[in-house]
Amino acid sequence: MAVTKEKILDVLKKVEDPGLKKDLVTLGMVRDIEIAGSAVRVTIALTMSGCPMKNQIKDDAEKAIRNLEDVSEARVIFTTMTSEERAKLLGKEPSEMQGIEKVKHIIAIASGKGGVGKTTVTVNLAIALLKKGFKAGILDADMHGPDIPIMLGIDERPLGSRGMLLPIEKFGLKVVSTATLAGEGVPIVWRGPLVNKAIKEFLGHVAWGELDFLLVDLPPGTGDAPLTMAKLISLEGVIIVTTPQKVALADVRRCIGLFVSQKIQIFGIVENMSFLRVPVPGVPEGQILEIFGSGGGKKMAEAFRVPLLGKVPLDQEIRKGGDMGTPKALDADSECGKTFDIIAEALLKHIKII
């Protein structure tokens, strides 16, 4: 006896969407059932194309159908719900589903090259903004080195709820890493409109809620990766991190050029690893060693007529804070805490918040 659509619907009634905790039929996710002899193809509409539960839904549904008598082959293909369908399903207004809508300022942290402290600055600046009473979040968009979870001591993955991805909360910050989209150890191929589309969908369906600031840790460099991300996220502006030496500054020049060519505002430069403070008995400020040279960030800021937001010392405590997942800026009285408070204030002034 040949398999029928009714029989297929019956088994799909027993397959749950792990995020929404209801079966696929009740959720209205089953869109099309095609039967050709003993081969079955089912189209399922996901609430979002970057749905982290996608593979599980596919496996569960295919297995269930294959277990039916008279089925030799089962394949699930996906489509995505429209925003109206999604909103109806989740009992929300479409406007509520726009994850990024209540985020006031989206600011990226970029650098001409890796290893200059982009992630360190992102994390500590977010903490400084938080301490000033702003609601802040971080989007880790550096797929080449998604270090934000490490520097904040996060080891859990975000959960899906009602079709939206919930950011992890740590120290009062809302955090999402794009590494989640790829899954662990899966390299992302940068080029390709499908990947871009998936990232965009994914980003649009994070329930950020109300935020004053969303800081985005961009991939380093001046190639496709940071630019693709910057365009996808529709940034308000960029903060550029550099170290003082010449080679890093040449990278900054290219980096600034890249964003300026895309008409993305440069909010300022943060010079990291500016100096090392060596304790000297009897001298409270110690001795200042300018290991990577001096004045680089200032010169660059003057040349491009952008503010130098601040200078962060090379400080073992900052490195330790990063390794341990407790950003040093949490300690307001530390040199790091004070430095990032100054940087936050300079940023707020520049975007005319204070």
Ligand SMILES: Nc1ncnc2c1ncn2[C@@H]1O[C@H](COP(=O)(O)OP(=O)(O)O)[C@@H](O)[C@H]1O
């Ligand atoms: N000001 C600083 N003082 C001491 N260590 C730092 C400082 N800034 C960054 N680091 C350390 O340098 C390394 C690279 O910094 P990171 O923020 O990961 O750079 P990026 O994100 O640009 O690759 C990390 O181990 C970090 O803890």
Ligand SMILES: [Mg+2]
């Ligand atoms: Mg980094």
